[in-house]
Amino acid sequence: MGILDFLKSRPKNTATIAKERLRIIVAQERSSRNTPDYLPMLRTELLAVIRKYVHVDLDAINIQVERDGEHEVLELSVALPEHKTDTTA
Amino acid sequence: MTETIVVTSGKGGVGKTTTSASLATGLAAQGKKVAVIDFDVGLRNLDLIMGCERRVVYDFVNVIHQEASLKQALIRDKRYENLYVLAASQTRDKDALTQEGVQRVLEDLGKEGFDYIVCDSPAGIEKGAFLAMYFADRALVVVNPEVSSVRDSDRILGLLASKTRKGESGQGGVPAHLLLTRYNPVRVESGQMLGIKDVEEVLGLPVVGVIPEHESVLMASNQGVPVILDESSLAGQAYADAIARLLGESRPMRFIDAPKKGLFKRMFGS
Numbered sequence: 030m031g032i033l034d035f036l037k038s039r040p041k042n043t044a045t046i047a048k049e050r051l052r053i054i055v056a057q058e059r060s061s062r063n064t065p066d067y068l069p070m071l072r073t074e075l076l077a078v079i080r081k082y083v084h085v086d087l088d089a090i091n092i093q094v095e096r097d098g099e100h101e102v103l104e105l106s107v108a109l110p111e112h113k114t115d116t117t118a
Numbered sequence: 119m120t121e122t123i124v125v126t127s128g129k130g131g132v133g134k135t136t137t138s139a140s141l142a143t144g145l146a147a148q149g150k151k152v153a154v155i156d157f158d159v160g161l162r163n164l165d166l167i168m169g170c171e172r173r174v175v176y177d178f179v180n181v182i183h184q185e186a187s188l189k190q191a192l193i194r195d196k197r198y199e200n201l202y203v204l205a206a207s208q209t210r211d212k213d214a215l216t217q218e219g220v221q222r223v224l225e226d227l228g229k230e231g232f233d234y235i236v237c238d239s240p241a242g243i244e245k246g247a248f249l250a251m252y253f254a255d256r257a258l259v260v261v262n263p264e265v266s267s268v269r270d271s272d273r274i275l276g277l278l279a280s281k282t283r284k285g286e287s288g289q290g291g292v293p294a295h296l297l298l299t300r301y302n303p304v305r306v307e308s309g310q311m312l313g314i315k316d317v318e319e320v321l322g323l324p325v326v327g328v329i330p331e332h333e334s335v336l337m338a339s340n341q342g343v344p345v346i347l348d349e350s351s352l353a354g355q356a357y358a359d360a361i362a363r364l365l366g367e368s369r370p371m372r373f374i375d376a377p378k379k380g381l382f383k384r385m386f387g388s
Binding site: 041042043044045047048050051052054055058059062 | 264265268269272273276280306309310311312313316319320321
């Protein structure tokens with residue numbers, strides 16, 4: 030580091046940015062861990078079926094595997110679009 | 119009792135083989151009988167780092183396919199007579215390793231009275247990496263203070279908890295330790311590199327050792343001498359500390375602070 034670099038403003042604290050980004054992505058990936066491998070595929074295929082009848086967005090489908098004592102429960106919720114009179118489906 | 123330790127990371131180039139070589143050598147230096155196995159089929163490199171590349175006749179895959187006995191394939195270290203290297207195969211395909219074969223070799227090493235088996239995992243999460251961790255009693259997850267390495271380490275921690283014998287049998291997975299390598303205290307201090315606390319907080323695990331980025335690591339690999347044997351090397355000393363901690367000793371972390379710079383040096387050079 031020479032005198033010119035020293036006179037320039039200090040470099041940005043990129044480590045803080047890295048940590049924040051990691052914190053978010055790691056939390057997100059941990060929450061989807063231990064779910065069955067077929068879940069993403071199931072979600073895509075369900076979406077395709079639902080879209081034959083109602084037009085919904087990809088994020089309108091929420092699939093979760095919940096543990097209920099000894100059982101695992103596959104929870105599926107689909108947020109349908111608000112009622113419109115002119116159904117195109 | 120034989121303890122199997124996997125050295126893994128997910129990401130490549132973070133220092134798994136360097137760590138495996140120093141871990142195995144460090145344990146052997148304490149009088150333990152140690153075998154270190156290269157699981158990177160097709161990309162053998164542990165032999166080079168250990169300095170026994172010209173003495174590989176039979177390898178891990180030969181033993182798994184019963185083309186050679188374990189005794190024939192184990193290469194005795196030149197420096198410690200209680201340290202042995204089992205090289206990876208250079209030519210076979212990735213399916214050359216089988217779960218039954220790996221289990222048999224590990225059990226046979228146990229019968230031979232080995233105290234420690236160090237499994238040097240390949241990068242990635244393919245079969246070699248999976249088999250390297252599957253039978254482990256403990257894991258050393260090598261991580262660099264850098265975003266992709268930290269994220270991959272978290273993925274590996276997840277696999278250690280579930281896709282291993284200890285994970286599948288409801289024992290809560292393989293207990294893991296983090297080893298932070300290529301650490302540069304100057305860059306951490308200036309906010310350009312993730313610090314020890316940052317990595318610990320993101321991954322939710324304490325760090326068992328911090329290996330500073332140091333020229334001695336390259337110099338050691340150039341010569342085929344595990345860096346832990348270079349007693350003047352900061353990285354070598356840091357490895358010795360980390361191994362002592364793995365064995366239950368408590369030692370303060372060293373080489374984690376940037377050297378203090380005078381005003382003159384800060385203005386005119388580094």
